[in-house]
Amino acid sequence: MASDSEEDFVVYGTPLEPLDEDEPLKKPIPLHEQTVKDEKGRYQRFHGAFTGGFSAGYFNTVGSKEGWTPSTFISSRQQKAENHNARPEDFMDEEDFSEHGIAPSQITTSQEFSSGCRDEVREKTRAVISQMALIPGDNLLEELITPARLSIGVELLRRMGWKEGQGIGPRVKRKLRQRQKEGGARVYSCALPHIGSEGSEDDDDEEFAPENVTFAPVDVTPVDFSPRSGVQGLGYRGLNPGLALLGHGAAEHINLFNPESETRSQLFGNAQKTSRKGRISGQAFGVGALEDNDDDVYHKDSMTRYDTVLGGEEPGDGLYGWTAPQQYNNRRDTSKALSYLGKIPEGFTVALKHTKEKMIFPPPVLPPDFRPVHGFHPSLLGTTAVSPALRQALATSRGHMVKEEPQQGGRHQLDSSQRRALLGEDVLHSSSSVMELLRPEDRQRLYNLHNDSKTTSAKCQNAIHPSGSVTRSTVVSLTQPLPQSCSTPSSSLQEDSLASWRGVQSSTHTFRPFVKNPSKQARYEQFLSRLKHGDKDAVEQSLDPGMTEWERSRERDEFVRASILYQPTSSSLSSRFTVAQHQEDDDAVEVCRDEEGAVDNKQAAVKMKMFGKLTREMFEWHPDKLLCKRFNVPDAYPGSGVVGLPKVKRDKFSVFNFLNVTESREMTAPLKPPEMRKKSRWDVSEQEELDKEDELPTSASTASPNSISDQTQAQKRKEDDKEEQQKEEEEEEEVVVSRPPMDLFKAIFASSDDDSSSSEVESEEEDTKEGEGKNDLHPLNLFNVPSTSVTSSITSCSSQKTVVFSQTSMQEEFGPSLPPPSARGGATSHYSSSTEDKQRKKNKEKKVKKKEGKHKKDKKKKKQKKHKHKEKHQKKSKEEESSDEDSEGHVSTEELLKRLKSIP
């Protein structure tokens, strides 16, 4: 096999010896040790080129130690010396006779034999010559001995589809070729013949040539560079048989200027056409007595045909005397396609015009005294009172803080005030506030209410205040939708913001929170600029007077909040940061577009074994593009950027997003303690939704007095709840860190026992008796969320649901478990048992004491510990272990229970 594959290769030369990796590299031989040996192994000393090259023989004595002995010496005593002619070979070394010597003695095919045999041009000449020869068929003998050898170039060309007589190069259209042929009207010196088989093609069938047929280019006879071998002078050509024999040579003088083309064409093409006269005529022969045309014997070339000025007149072909092959020197413009050497791809042609070169202007010349440092005008820096250090920093980081003009959005982004400004309408002054529509007594009543709320909010504000800016911002977010009530906190906040923004350089505008609303952003910037100037009424002045009271108050809060949140950092620091390109929309969350249908119907269907339409659901699902590619299927939704189930944005704070069915909420409500209900997240979400509604500007602006009063009542209620809310909010934030109270979980998850899932039914069937005893325990299961709870909230919710309500066994919570590695007490218990065995035992125990299974996490830890432990002592008997485990597990659960109960 290996030898076969080796035989496939053709090996040239002698392979190098394989390098041994461990062998050190050979040292190069020093110069004085390098010797030259002839083929017989004799040393040859080099004398130097001028002293005779290599030494000959022994110390330059050729042959023997005695010296040079002529090999031809024969003693005349024994034998008469023959007359011996010295040949050149006698004086030559044996190396000279070798293959590469000056007189190789081996028989090789010589050039004369090898070359001309298949050359059609030469064949034709030879044929003609043989015809012309005195003895016709003279060279017949020559043709008999034709060595069948071609040069490798010809061989290769033939393999590529070349045929003799064709030119080499890309195939051309007929027209082009024609033109090419006609081109050489006026050629000096080396005009090339129009010859060959193509030449014999008729010209008149030109119009029948189809469009898509291409032809090989005309063969080109290379310029003959062979040296003159004869003793004749330059330009001598012997008796031209065509001229001499065909008899019309005398008619025209041998044209010096176009000699070859004429003679050759006569040779090959036109020879047959002309009538053979069979007379010898020509210059060399003089004019015969019988010949008429003796007028032109002593032809004189007119001097006009010679160049009289050296290099004066340019021939016009742009070649300046360079005699390229004809193909290239005629009609350069039209035959540009040919000047392109490479293969022109299909559908492309060579451009007739050159593309305009790109004008590159040089950069402007810098004045000699230019310094690449930007200096600021002193008036700019002098206006504000900033420290020199800050000024320095500003000067360096100026580029980062260029104030951008608020970008104008499209028509739809404009708000009413902008549109009004565009249309040139007047500001409506009539009822900027809804309060003005109210009757005075109602207004008074509202005002009282408002004052009450103020005090409460102030209280809460004071309570929260010391806890830092983060909580402050949350407070603001909570109080934000309440229009009037927040004047106290907001005023205090205003002071904060005023303090922080005062004296800040006007150009340090780093964050633009209201980019989406340009006018709002403009107002905000105005507000900031006023803040910077230390204006106390900055907010009030910068607000839009055309807005409603509610809108204004909302915006006021927003501005203050934003100004605090995005306090100017020290300018050197702020220059290092840029604003994020995309702001996340915080108020929405992505949920699946297609919700799964109700589970109850399906369960019923499964019970009735009516699989099919009732249990099947079909969703649109978008596979990843790459996944389609890997599976060799076309993309089902080309161009859609969605992957997975299509999502839609929903309100983040709606619990509806996370619940499939909500009808059964009322059923579970009585189970909950009433005070829990107030605190539950459910209420929070309602609140949030209310807020959302409030935030809609249309609803607020077009609100009737009734709704206003409702609103204020709602505000009141909200204010009552506010503290609790705040607490809850904080708690929610801390959920990650600390354990939330049980009530919260209960409230959340008890509200959604709607999908009392399949496992509930099962488990009830399985263990109905343990059902009641566990009710007090199941909140504990909330901590049994898998330790690796990276899963989405949905899945975790659902799994918790199953835990709480279905009271399923532990395996179902984690999916079906794996069977034990060996049977209990079986003979095959010798290999290392793992947790499964225990798990199985635990399952058994669970039947007895279901409580235990609930404390999965602790158990798991125990198990792992146990596992390690076990690996150490594999020989330990199983019974012991299990008993150990039982006791340990038992204790641990009890401890855990205690601990959990101690948690408020």
Place this chain on the structure above:
Amino acid sequence: MAFPQPKPQAPQLPQHLLRTINCQQGAVRAVRFNADGNYLLSCGSDKSLKLWGVSRGTLLKTYSGHGYEVLDADGSYDNSQLCSCSSDKSVILWDVASGQVIRKLRGHAGKVNCVQFNEEATVILSGSIDGTVRCWDTRSRRFEPIQVLDEAKDGISSVKVVQHELLTGSVDGRVRRYDLRMGQLHVDFINSPITCVCFSQDGQCTLSSSLDSVVRLLDKSTGEMLGEYTGHKMKSYKLDCCLSSKDTHVLSCSEDGHVYCWDLVEGSLSLKLPVGKAVVQSLSFHPTETCLLTSMEGCVQVWAAEPEETQDEVTMAT
């Protein structure tokens, strides 16, 4: 002149125990045939994956690199690669010949229950207890999955791939079929945690076993139930089920130490194969012949229709 077709033989069942291989790798969590059925893979609870020759029961290679017990494995169509998944949350792509880890794919949040190559072994699909199926690209060096299928609301217990369709069984009691060509997701509600799902060989049906001790044969296109196979016991463990190579029978593991074999059409129990006393954990049917692999505890059993001549000498592995 065509001869009449010979009367079709009654489908044979693998009822003769050819050999028992003691794998010496703890409990055998899964046993799988390779693509042509000449080799078998056993996933051990001692973190090792072993490759055996089926005909002689010789151990060919041990693949070690998992950090916890190996739960499932699959071989590529050209037998050049293996993939395996483990409780250590990782999926490993192995080179068969060298036994080296080509790629270790991490990303699952929990133990990985099942793993499967697609037909051209360009994608590895792994289903985990974290409720996701992750599609890993074996062609690129990306360490993130191509796509995460997180539609399941509970752990994935089984994944199968045939051509352009993925079938997943989840503990939330649903069988999901992702049709890549159509871009659709079909969800069949079974109402009991699914332990194993299979495509039939003709690709028209899906088989799913669930913890209510029922194996159901559903029509793939409509979701209608074509058959229901009961009698075995599958209450708490994740056990396998499968179809025979010619779709004539449905086989399922059972917790009572038997492999149950039902006639697909009639639904009647045609064979109750006693494997041992413990739980039959995994089984795998030969892709073409009547040959069955079962695993119980630490041993793998090879069953065939005809008893071997040298049946008496039960080859024990070293």
